[in-house]
Amino acid sequence: MSDHVNGAAEGTVANKVPVTITVNGRTHRADCEPRTTLADFLREDLGYTGVHLGCEHGVCGACTVQLDGSTARSCCMLAVQADGSEVTTVEGLAEDGQLHPLQEAFWNRHGLQCGFCTPGMLMTACELLADNPDPSAEEIREGISGNLCRCTGYQFIVESIQEAAPKMRPAT
Amino acid sequence: MAEQSAAGLIGARVRRQEDPRLLTGRAQFVDDVRLPGMLNAAVLRSPVPHARIVRIDVSRALAHPGVYAVVTGDEVRAAVATPQPVIWRMIPDQRMTDGYPLAVGKARYVGQGIAAVAATDRATAEDALELIDVEYDELPAVTTLEEALAEDAPKLYDEWPDNVSCRATIPKGDVEAAFAEADVVVRETFRFARQMGTPLETRGVVATWDPFTDRLDVWLSTQSPNLARDLFGEVLDVSVDKIRVRVPDVGGGFGNKFDFYGEEVVAAILSKRTGRPVKLIEDRLESFVANAHSREQKVEVELAATSDGRITGLRGTVYAVLGGQLATVGIGPCWLTAALMSGPYDIANVEASVVGVVTNRSPYGSYRGWGQPKSNFAHERMVDLLARRLDMDPLDVRRKNLIPADAFPYASPVFFYDGGRYDECLGLATDAVRDRGWLRRRDEARGSGRTVGIGYSFHVEITALGPSRIMNMAGLQHSAFDEEVVRIDSSGRVTVYTGQTALGQGIQTALAQVAAEQLGVPLDDVTVVVGDTDTCPYTGYGTGASRAASLGGGAVLTASKRLKEKVLRIAGGMLEAAPEDLVVADGRISVVGVPDRSVSMAEIGDAAYRRINGRLPEDEVPTLEEREVFDPPNVAFSYGCTAVLADVDRETGEVRLLDYLIAHDCGTVINPLIVDGQLHGGAAQAIGGALYEELVYGPDGQIQTTTFMDYLMPTASEIPAFELLHMETPAEHIPGGFKGMGEGGTIGGAAAIAGAVDDALADLGVATVALPITPPRLLAAMRNGQVQA
Secondary structure, three states, X not given: OOOOOOHHHHOOOOOOEEEEEEEOOEEEEEEEOOOOEHHHHHHHHOOOOOOOOOOOOOOOOOOEEEEOOEEEEOOOOEHHHHOOOEEEOHHHOOEOOEOOHHHHHHHHOOOOXXXXXXXXXXXXXXXXXXXXXXXXXXXXXXXXXXXXXXXXXXXXXXXXXXXXXXXXXXOO | OOOOOOOOOOOOOOOOOOHHHXXXXXXXXXXXXXXXXXEEEEEEEOOOOOEXXXXXXXXXXXXXXXXXXXXXXXXXXXXXXXXXXXXXXXXXXXXXXXXXXXXXXXXXXXXXXXXXXXXXXXXXXXXXXXXXXXXXXXXXXXXXXHHHHOOOOOOOOOOOOOOEEEEEEEEXXXXXXXXXXXXXXXXXXXXXXXXXXXXXXXXXEEEEEOOOOOOEEEEEOOOOHXXXXXXXXXXXXXXXXXXXXXXXXXXXOOOOOOOOOHHHHXXXXXXXXXXXOEEEEOOHHHHHHHOOEEOOEEEEEEEEEOOOOOEEEEEEEEEEEEOOOOXXXXXXXXXXXXXXXXXXXXXXXXXXXXXXXXXXXOOEOOOOOOOHHHHHHHHHHHHHHHXXXXXXXXXXXXXXXXXXXXXXXXXXXXXXXXXXXXXXXXXXXXXXXXXXXXXXXXXXXXXXXXXXXXXXXXXXXXXXXXXXXXXXXXOEOOOOOEEXXXXXXXXXXXXXXXXXXXXXXXXXXXXXXXXHHHHOOXXXXXXXXXXXXXXXXXXXXXXXXXXXXXXXXXXXXHHHHHHHHHHHHHHHHHHOOOHHHEEEEOOEEEEOOEEEEEEEHHHHHHHHHOOOOOOOOOOOOOOEEEEEEEOOOOOEEEEEEEEEEEEEOOOOOXXXXXXXXXXXXXXXXXXXXXXXXXXXXXXXXXXXXXXXXXXXXXXXXXXXXXXXXXXXXOOOOOOOOEEEEEEOOOOOOOHHHEOOOOOHHHHHHHHHHHHHHXXXXXXXXXXXXXXXXXXXXXXXXXXXXXXXX
């Protein structure tokens, strides 16, 4: 089941191109094939294995990262497209050994089982709460409906995001 | 929540030990395993459903830069000692398909492996697949059950008389007489679409088979590492001591990762051939054809009953729409559909048959529920239809026929049901429906022109699979006991070593809770080690069949009890007190009534491992470790009742679930948080199976659903909030009273949803007899009265 179509099939070696990306505050410079996806680049070349690949066609959301402040499906873009960008992955959420409020809430509320969808779910929830600091359960369900979870049935994810919301609201 | 006192830990709603790694991106799934010199593999898959393989030319692929090895089906055939094992062989004269890891001679389904490449990276391996030339001599494909059973059907296996792999009948009582004497007979045929477990992490393996030492070291995303190790040994003719199977974090299993797949063998062979570790990760596209499919059956059922709704007989035939070859579990799941066809009902005369039929589709394997969602749908729908025929309330028909609490242990056609309070559980659900005003909501909705209905189902769930000898007699070519090791180390901390596998179901936390409570130590003092056949004990079967918490919990409990006795004997010596005068709490052992005469678990650990002289009693051996093998005397049946409030859109045929509750009994609950999560997740899969998910094959034998755009797993927008109601009836034959519950949510959902749809459309006389209930099917049903395949 070949996804990749490339001149390399005829025995040519693809030219590598340099890419510079800042991930979780650290700037990386590496050479990669133009066909390399951002997800593969983050996972294979830079070691951010918290980025998970569940479908590689942009539906499941497990590979969701923040790219220059907005969520993006890292499986559906090329690393070269992210040249010069700032990326946050799940590894960048906890700071100074302290879990992010969303991570803490997912832990308290059993918002994860196998944990495979969790990095993408957390990144999506971060953006959701930034856009809507006090969402209803229905708004949360809508907001995470682009992230598939096969384990939890979503209810405890919704409760986790509800629990985290007040802790993430800026003090007034 | 960090420090949990040990007393009352069994039953405590504590958060999971597993989570911090998973939440911070520090987990290690199989695709995260990277070994020095590792190659990546890819599999060339058949583009046609049925063909003779005339010729395979791999020379161009082999010459491609970065390619290390290419293997074909014939080469793999020559490298293995046996065909792919089928462990469930409950029908002795079944025709076996004797398939190999890659196709040999013939391809029998789209997606069957034909050849495989190992290269520097996955992209290069996929490039090389395009350079393999295969000549297929296409044969007519058998794409449906009806085509497979047709008189002049093309045969998948030339040496068979037809496409039937097996037939068997499971009898109880005198069914002929029951039907002859019945006041009413209700007949129906149910159809179930193909579906699959679809864990979000696809399957994968990293194999290192050292050509000099013959040691095979495998990282495998599996539910059954001990089984895999034994089957690697059989297939590759390697002694088991040389094989190590390690299981990294597993991104969901749901049965799909129970089976032993050909790709695992292929990766090992490629490793031996190249002298390097070989990683083979299935992509999503492949997973839709290379993962075991499930659920697809036609089930014919008839009920005999008295005019007041007492069921006197049940007769049924399960047509298993098997694929092009048998998966590891063979006819197992479909046999179980037949074996549990009478479900929770006390029916004196039952005769259920299973007919296994091969087709040019992907193999049929394990998926959560394992045959039971179909038996449940059949008996629950039949109860609803009987009630309709007799103009009775379906709940009254259920009450009249549920196995009464004083009838346990109850002999069903195959299994002994251990115990339960079925009627009470049904009452729990119906009371909740009443108290939450569902009837009023339904009637008000109807008053305002909407179409709302209420449906119920009652399910039984076989759990705690064992005992080994009886399962062997039933045809299982493997054991079903569980072994657990509980160790206190020199610092007084506890480690549990288990052969069960962590799939996200929280088994580490659950076993830690059992050990901590028994030993009297804080929960944080217990570590549970999983996923390594070199260091963890042997569990029969694997982590499936809702076994882990029940059998593993029972064994940990017994081992911990014995270990505590030794702790008390050592402490007694140190405190100059009799062991029976000691209590353990929060990791300290003290004399009853004299709390300052105490020693810590750390001091006991030190006395047992390091500074022994004068502290460890002369008649005690050093170390603190107990090992318990638990082969249960019987399986344990959990049960529950699902109620659904659903809204049907008569314009679009869309079903929306407004409310959903499950009353449930799985014996002693170890961690209610985990149990709730399992029920939620199971119910979501039931909903997906009832309304959305379908692996569709075209008339040409091509699968048409190979992305998440076509195979519709439910999102948070489709899934309602769940309410759970618990009862606890401890299993008398399991230490701790734990029953399993991993599959309960999945079994009963579809029948309750179908019941709600029928209730909503009662004015049209709709009878839902096929899954999933997609909008086109439901619109057709509104026209002709029946939801059909």
